[in-house]
Amino acid sequence: MAKAKNKIVMMKGERTFHYIALVVMISLMIFCVVPLILMCVVSFSSENSLLHGYRFIPDEWSLDAYAFMWAKRATISRAYGLTILVTVVGTTMSLLLTSLFAYPLSRKDFKPRNTIAFILFFTMLFNGGMTASYIVWSRLFHIKETLWAYLLPGSLMSGMNVMLVRNYFNANIPYSIVEAARIDGANDWTIYSKIMVPLSKPIMTTIGLFSALGYWNNWSAGLYYINNPKLYTIQVYLKKLMDSIQFLRTTDLQDEAILLAQRSLPTESARMAVAIIALIPILLVYPFIQQELIKGMVVGGVKG
Amino acid sequence: MPDIRLNDVAMIYPFQKVTGLFDRKQKQLILEQQKAMPYTSNEGVIALQHFSAEIKNGEFVVVLGPSGSGKSTLLRIISGLERPVVGDIYFDNKDYKFVPAQDRDTAMVFQNYALYPNQTVYRNIAFPLEVKHVPREEIEPQVRKMARMLELEDKLNRFPHELSGGEKQRVAIARSLIKDPSVLLLDEPFANLDPLMRGKLRKQLKELHQAFNTTFIYVTHDQYDALSLADRIIILKDGIMQMDDTTANVYNYPANRFCAEFVGSPAMNFFEAVKVSRNNTISILGREYHLTTGQQKKIRKNTGIDVGIRGVDITIKDEGYPAVVSYTEIIESDIIIHVTVDEGKELTVVEKLNNADEMKYLAGQEVHLVADMDRLHLFDSDGDRI
Numbered sequence: 010m011a012k013a014k015n016k017i018v019m020m021k022g023e024r025t026f027h028y029i030a031l032v033v034m035i036s037l038m039i040f041c042v043v044p045l046i047l048m049c050v051v052s053f054s055s056e057n058s059l060l061h062g063y064r065f066i067p068d069e070w071s072l073d074a075y076a077f078m079w080a081k082r083a084t085i086s087r088a089y090g091l092t093i094l095v096t097v098v099g100t101t102m103s104l105l106l107t108s109l110f111a112y113p114l115s116r117k118d119f120k121p122r123n124t125i126a127f128i129l130f131f132t133m134l135f136n137g138g139m140t141a142s143y144i145v146w147s148r149l150f151h152i153k154e155t156l157w158a159y160l161l162p163g164s165l166m167s168g169m170n171v172m173l174v175r176n177y178f179n180a181n182i183p184y185s186i187v188e189a190a191r192i193d194g195a196n197d198w199t200i201y202s203k204i205m206v207p208l209s210k211p212i213m214t215t216i217g218l219f220s221a222l223g224y225w226n227n228w229s230a231g232l233y234y235i236n237n238p239k240l241y242t243i244q245v246y247l248k249k250l251m252d253s254i255q256f257l258r259t260t261d262l263q264d265e266a267i268l269l270a271q272r273s274l275p276t277e278s279a280r281m282a283v284a285i286i287a288l289i290p291i292l293l294v295y296p297f298i299q300q301e302l303i304k305g306m307v308v309g310g311v312k313g
Numbered sequence: 314m315p316d317i318r319l320n321d322v323a324m325i326y327p328f329q330k331v332t333g334l335f336d337r338k339q340k341q342l343i344l345e346q347q348k349a350m351p352y353t354s355n356e357g358v359i360a361l362q363h364f365s366a367e368i369k370n371g372e373f374v375v376v377l378g379p380s381g382s383g384k385s386t387l388l389r390i391i392s393g394l395e396r397p398v399v400g401d402i403y404f405d406n407k408d409y410k411f412v413p414a415q416d417r418d419t420a421m422v423f424q425n426y427a428l429y430p431n432q433t434v435y436r437n438i439a440f441p442l443e444v445k446h447v448p449r450e451e452i453e454p455q456v457r458k459m460a461r462m463l464e465l466e467d468k469l470n471r472f473p474h475e476l477s478g479g480e481k482q483r484v485a486i487a488r489s490l491i492k493d494p495s496v497l498l499l500d501e502p503f504a505n506l507d508p509l510m511r512g513k514l515r516k517q518l519k520e521l522h523q524a525f526n527t528t529f530i531y532v533t534h535d536q537y538d539a540l541s542l543a544d545r546i547i548i549l550k551d552g553i554m555q556m557d558d559t560t561a562n563v564y565n566y567p568a569n570r571f572c573a574e575f576v577g578s579p580a581m582n583f584f585e586a587v588k589v590s591r592n593n594t595i596s597i598l599g600r601e602y603h604l605t606t607g608q609q610k611k612i613r614k615n616t617g618i619d620v621g622i623r624g625v626d627i628t629i630k631d632e633g634y635p636a637v638v639s640y641t642e643i644i645e646s647d648i649i650i651h652v653t654v655d656e657g658k659e660l661t662v663v664e665k666l667n668n669a670d671e672m673k674y675l676a677g678q679e680v681h682l683v684a685d686m687d688r689l690h691l692f693d694s695d696g697d698r699i
Contacts, residue, residue: 188394189427191414193441194492207431 045288052281059277074278078286084238085246085286092242093290095159096224103220104213106166111174112201117184126175133168143233158234159242164223170216177212178205211304218295218302225291247283315405315418315495317368317391317528322400324386324552327357360386361552364400370495373522373529375539378549379575384532387549388498391530393417404495417496420489424501426481428473434460434484435469441492459487462524463517479510486518490525499531503538515541536576540564548572570696573621579649579661581690582624586617595620595691598627598634598654598684608691611699618699619692624649624663626688629674633681636660638674650674652682 019027051063055071058064078085113119114126137145142162152158182205190200206213231245241249361383368374376384389395390402393414402409409417420441428437436443438459442452460466463483473481482502489497499518503511519542522529533539539546539560546563548555548571556568567573573581587595589612593604597620604612612618629650636652639659643649648666653659662682674680691699 183425183427185423185425185427186429188414189421189423190429190440190444191394192392192417192419192421193444193488194415195440195444196415199444204429204431 048281048284052278052285054278056276056278071278074282077279078282084241085243085283087239088241088243088246089286091156091159091240092225092244092287095156095227095242096221099160099164099224100217100221102160103165103170103224104217107170107216107220108174108206108209108213109201110166110171111178112197112205114171114175115178115205116187126172129168129171133172147234153234154237154240156240158240159224159227159230162230162234164220164227170219174209174212174216177209182208211301214298214301218298221294222291225287243283243287247280247287250283251280315407316370317496318403318406319364319366319387319390320401320403322361322364322387322390322397322402323359324361324383324390324395325357325359325398359552361390361397361549364552364554366547366554366557368528368530370528371526373519373542373544374531374547375543375545376530376532376547376549377534377536377539377575378555379534381551382534382549383552384534384549385500386552388421388500388530388532391496392419392421392498418494419496419498420492420494421498421500422482422485422489422502424504426473426478426485428481428484428488430473432472433469434465434471434473434476437473437484438465438469438487438491440488445492455491459491462521463487478506479514482506482514483517486521490521490527493525494527496528496530497525499529501533501535502531504533504535511538518542536578540576546576548575550575566698567621567690568698570619570621570692573690573692577623578644579624579663581621582627582660584620584622584658586694587620588617597622597686597689598682600634600684600686602686602689604691608699612693616694619694619696621690621692622684622688624661626685627660627662628683628685629662629664629680630683631681633683636680636682638676638678638680640676641674648674650680652680654682 047063047065050065050067051059052074053070053072054064054067055069055073058068058071110129114122114129116122136142146158146162147153150157150161152161186204186208187200190204195203226244227242228244228248231240231242232248235241235245364383364387376387378384386395390397393409393412393416396410404417429440432440435456438456439452442455456469457466460469463486465480465483465487468476468480468484473484476484482505485502503514506514515538518529529542531538531542540563543560545558546560547557548563548568550571556563556572558566558568563572563576567576570583574583584597587597589595589604593609594601595604595618596602634654636654639651639653641648641650643666646666647663650662650664651659652662660682693699
């Protein structure tokens with residue numbers, strides 16, 4: 010009897026929906042997880058066993074890829090350090106700018122807020138395009154061969170994020186709290202820093218994660234603006250590595266020596282090993298922010 | 314501590330823009346509906362108009378009115394959250410129209426408490442001092458003193474979501490009083506509380522007013538709050554001031570029919586369009602009242618007058634005007650007897666409740682009413698007192 014009480018009673022249609030949802034979710038999960046597992050397996054496979062394609066159970070296991078990375082540890086750790094630096098600084102800047110932009114847009118007493126919101130929205134639909142952006146960033150701001158190349162273009166601010174934070178402020182923080190703070194004598198900076206930001210942890214975490222992922226995975230900035238190998242981040246390094254392998258593969262000079270060199274160097278597996286290493290920090294951080302992230306995803310989108 | 318003077322203040326809220334998936338016809342219809350509201354101009358809805366008043370230092374003023382009467386707008390204008398469209402506001406003869414909220418020495422208690430949910434009770438109360446950069450060692454004794462006064466000493470480390478409604482409102486009051494404001498504005502602070510807690514907080518608020526000697530401006534639609542707290546009551550309706558007088562005068566000499574009906578419970582009994590005889594007398598419940606010379610001058614020819622009398626001013630006696638009891642209600646120490654006279658005219662009579670009285674009046678029972686003719690309230694056809 011007691012057992013029956015604890016059971017959730019479901020209607021027939023509800024149960025069907027439940028099963029369908031379960032199947033869809035499991036399929037999606039498989040789509041996400043299988044490539045990851047494959048990537049991991051490949052990084053531990055020997056180069057010979059990869060000649061005929063990727064396999065979940067390779068003919069031969071090997072640590073060559075990781076040994077290769079260990080040999081290259083100076084370069085890789087430098088790239089790793091730079092990636093962390095760019096991600097931390099970039100995410101902090103991005104969060105600060107996004108929330109500082111969103112705060113006045115959420116204030117009812119800020120008259121031009123609708124005009125500014127429209128301009129912001131406009132940038133979500135149209136932008137200058139790659140060539141124009143490249144010229145502006147390199148000629149006007151001179152970011153080539155500097156770390157700014159990773160920080161400024163692309164991930165720093167997005168209209169979408171500003172809108173999300175503004176909507177969160179509007180929908181989840183009662184306006185009377187802002188008014189109470191004003192009457193208590195707080196200026197806008199105090200209201201922003203002591204009330205709005207601490208009260209919007211979920212959306213800040215979400216935006217922060219998106220931004221951090223953007224910075225962490227950003228390889229294009231390095232490709233456009235960086236030639237100095239000392240300024241390579243891990244993703245740029247990975248990209249260059251892939252390009253080099255591709256070059257070896259496609260070149261006409263397929264004589265014996267190159268073939269040998271190609272065989273002895275862990276190419277495919279090294280690619281995956283670098284990808285695995287690049288993935289580790291995200292995998293480590295994600296469980297800690299998961300709850301706030303889900304809250305932020307759900308509430309940020311409420312109210313257009 | 315300043316005196317506050319409002320001079321011919323008006324506030325208009327622009328019509329809401331109709332956006333979204335409406336076609337032109339629908340948009341036009343919505344705009345027309347807004348324009349059809351009782352007090353509108355071409356620019357928008359008039360929330361407050363021609364409002365002038367002077368509030369002396371240390372007074373306890375209650376602004377009373379139904380929903381949408383403009384009372385919260387008035388409070389927001391005094392606090393600096395809104396700037397009036399026309400008119401001026403002076404604090405001690407200094408023009409404060411353009412002084413922002415944070416620079417006015419006011420504090421406000423909101424209906425929904427407006428506590429900072431991410432901060433403890435202690436930090437909430439300390440907030441106004443923190444933003445003024447008062448040293449920490451000075452903040453602590455002040456917070457503890459306020460907490461003691463409002464019985465919050467054991468709640469200082471809690472967060473707002475761990476408090477009851479009454480406790481939250483006490484925190485809000487403590488937060489507003491800690492900076493020793495020259496004016497404390499209270500926007501329906503007890504509206505969300507149960508009657509017991511309201512009574513307790515009313516008493517506490519009265520004590521705080523005496524202790525701090527600060528000007529309190531209290532906005533409410535609850536006449537109990539108004540009558541029990543105020544030194545002076547301002548009654549608003551549709552953004553227009555109806556009356557500004559002492560509590561006793563508001564109850565005893567309402568300026569117009571709206572005030573007479575709005576203040577007092579149960580609502581005042583009314584006899585509409587009562588004819589004035591040639592010798593200037595009117596007849597109410599079988600008794601005659603002779604109009605004074607002043608009253609005679611004010612009445613217009615050929616129009617009747619509306620006569621009001623409160624339930625407490627009608628008594629049930631052995632002899633008098635016959636009436637039939639419809640039903641009775643017991644509210645606190647009063648028994649309210651609903652009776653019907655003549656052809657279905659309903660009146661309420663209020664008597665003090667004794668233990669034995671509970672079953673004294675039964676539905677259908679015939680009783681006799683005697684009205685106190687010195688306590689009649691006369692109003693002309695426009696509703697103004699005569």
